[in-house]
Amino acid sequence: xxxxxxxxxxxxxxxxxxxxxxxxxxxxxxxxxxxxxxxxxxxxxxxxxxxxxxxxxxxxxxxxxxxxxxxxxxxxxxxxxxxxxxxxxxxxxxxxxxxxxxxxxxxxxxxxxxxxxxxxxxxxxxxxxxxxxxxxxxxxxxxxxxxxxxxxxxxxxxxxxxxxxxxxxxxxxxxxxxxxxxxxxxxxxxxxxxxxxxxxxxxxxxxxxxxxxxxxxxxxxxxxxxxxx
Numbered sequence: 053x054x055x056x057x058x059x060x061x062x063x064x065x066x067x068x069x070x071x072x073x074x075x076x077x078x079x080x081x082x083x084x085x086x087x088x089x090x091x092x093x094x095x096x097x098x099x100x101x102x103x104x105x106x107x108x109x110x111x112x113x114x115x116x117x118x119x120x121x122x123x124x125x126x127x128x129x130x131x132x133x134x135x136x137x138x139x140x141x142x143x144x145x146x147x148x149x150x151x152x153x154x155x156x157x158x159x160x161x162x163x164x165x166x167x168x169x170x171x172x173x174x175x176x177x178x179x180x181x182x183x184x185x186x187x188x189x190x191x192x193x194x195x196x197x198x199x200x201x202x203x204x205x206x207x208x209x210x211x212x213x214x215x216x217x218x219x220x221x222x223x224x225x226x227x228x229x230x231x232x233x234x235x236x237x238x239x240x241x242x243x244x245x246x247x248x249x250x251x252x253x254x255x256x257x258x259x260x261x262x263x264x265x266x267x268x269x270x271x272x273x274x275x276x277x278x279x280x281x
Contacts, residue, residue, distance in 0.1 A: 072230035084136035106231025149268030165192035208241035
C-alpha cells in the first residue's frame, strides 16, 4: 500500500514502537544471537526472528530455544545475550526519518508516546545517545517491565496503557510497528497501525496494517489524517 494513502479515521495521538522503528537496534540482536546459537551449529535468520520481534525478552527466548532446539535454558540464553548487547546498545543510531517525523508531529502539537517491549534497563542503554530527542518528543514512555502490564504483545495491553497515560481514545491513536505481533496488538487495542517492516520480512505478514511503508521517511504527516486538539 502506498504511504501517501490517507488513514481512514482521524488521529489525535501517535504511539511508536522503538526497536526497528525509531532506533536501529535489530541488527544488534541478530549479531549477538547468531554468535550464541552458532556455537551449537544453528542459524538465526528471519525465518526465526520474524516470530520473535515485538515480544518480551523471555517470550522471545523461549521461542528461540524451542524452535532451534538449543541445549540451553531460555534464561541462560538471555544472560549471554544481554552481556553482548550491553556494549552495543548505546551506539544505536536513529532509523531513517524517525527524528524528522517525530519532530514534525511535535511542532504540530500531536501528543506522542513510546511503547517498547524492552525492559527499562535496556531502554536506558538504547536511548543514551538520544536522551534529548526522546525527552523533547515523548510525553509518555512505557517499557515492557512496567508493573502495570500483565500481558505482552500480541495482547493489546502496552498500547492501551500508552493511550491511557496520554489521555487518548484508543480509536484515535495510530501505532507505528515493525513486528507482526505488534500490528496484532495494535489492532486488538482498536487502533490504526502503520507497519515499517525490516526489508527481510515477508510483507504478506502485515495484511492487517492500515499502511505498510519501507521507512518513516516515506510517511507524509498529511496521510495521518491528524486532528490536533
